[in-house]
Amino acid sequence: MSLVHRALASRRAAPTRVMPPGSALTAALTSQAAHIAFQPPTQTGGIRSSRRSQKTFAFDHCFDSSEPGSARFASQEIVFSSLGKDILDNAFEGYNACIFAYGQTGSGKSYTMMGGHDSRGLIPRLCDTLFDRVADRSDPGLTHKVEVSYMEIYNEKVHDLLDPRGGKQSLKVREHNLLGPYVDGLSVLAVSSGQDIERLIVEGNKSRTVAATNMNSESSRSHAVFTVIVTQAPQRSSD
Ligand SMILES: Nc1ncnc2c1ncn2[C@@H]1O[C@H](COP(=O)(O)OP(=O)(O)OP(=O)(O)O)[C@@H](O)[C@H]1O
Numbered sequence: 263m264s265l266v267h268r269a270l271a272s273r274r275a276a277p278t279r280v281m282p283p284g285s286a287l288t289a290a291l292t293s294q295a296a297h298i299a300f301q302p303p304t305q306t307g308g309i310r311s312s313r314r315s316q317k318t319f320a321f322d323h324c325f326d327s328s329e330p331g332s333a334r335f336a337s338q339e340i341v342f343s344s345l346g347k348d349i350l351d352n353a354f355e356g357y358n359a360c361i362f363a364y365g366q367t368g369s370g371k372s373y374t375m376m377g378g379h380d381s382r383g384l385i386p387r388l389c390d391t392l393f394d395r396v397a398d399r400s401d402p403g404l405t406h407k408v409e410v411s412y413m414e415i416y417n418e419k420v421h422d423l424l425d426p427r428g429g430k431q432s433l434k435v436r437e438h439n440l441l442g443p444y445v446d447g448l449s450v451l452a453v454s455s456g457q458d459i460e461r462l463i464v465e466g467n468k469s470r471t472v473a474a475t476n477m478n479s480e481s482s483r484s485h486a487v488f489t490v491i492v493t494q495a496p497q498r499s500s501d
Contacts, residue, residue, distance in 0.1 A: 277323035281370045342387040390456035407493040409450045412466040416484035423466035424449045
C-alpha cells in the first residue's frame, strides 16, 4: 500500500528523513526500510548509560539523506516522487491534502519543504507539477483556478506573509459556521504558473521571523502555513 493510499485510509502517514552529517544534528543514524536506529554520541560525558543505548523508531517511510552519493541516498527528487505526486492526484480528485513538517530546530524542515540554494524542495516541485497537470488535462469541459496564501504563526499571532501592503499587524482566527476556522483578512492571490508561486514564496520568506539558534544559524522562529487552493469547475458555455 503506498504512503498516500495509506494516508487516505488512515488519514495520516508519517515519513521521516535523516540529514547528512555536518548538518546541525550529527549522530550515528542508520535508516533501513521503515525503521531508524539512533545511536547517541558516546563522548557526551555525564549522560546516564541507559540514555546512551541505541533506540529504534518505526515510521511509514524513511528517507536516508545522510550520505550523498550512496546508493540509498534520498534526494529532494526522491522525497518529492514518494510524497508529492500522489498528493496531487488526490487533490485533483477533490481531497484536501496537507504535508506537515515536524522536528526540532535545524532538523531540515525548511530544507525539505522549501529547499536549499540549488535543491528545490517539496512545495516548489508540487507547484510546478500542479501547473503541468493543469496544462495537460485533456478535459476541455473543465476550468482551473489556482490561488495561494502564506502565513506565519509566531508567539500565538498570525501574520500574513503575502500582504501587499507589507503590514505586520496580526490577523484574527474566526470560526465559520459551515467551513470551520479561517484567518480573517488573509490575502489569497491568484497565480498562473509555478514561477508565480516561487516568486511569492521568496517575497513571503523575506517577511518571516528568522533568528539564529544554537542548532541553526538561520532558524525560522515561527510556524509557516502555505496553502494552495485549486478550484476545478465545469466550463460555462459563455466562457
Ligand atoms: N537533507 C539535507 N541535505 C542537505 N542539507 C540539509 C538537509 N536538511 C537540512 N539541511 C541543512 O541544514 C540546515 C538546517 O536545516 P533547516 O533550516 O531546513 O532546519 P529547520 O528544521 O527548518 O530549522 P528551524 O526549525 O530552526 O527553522 C540548513 O542549512 C539546511 O540547508
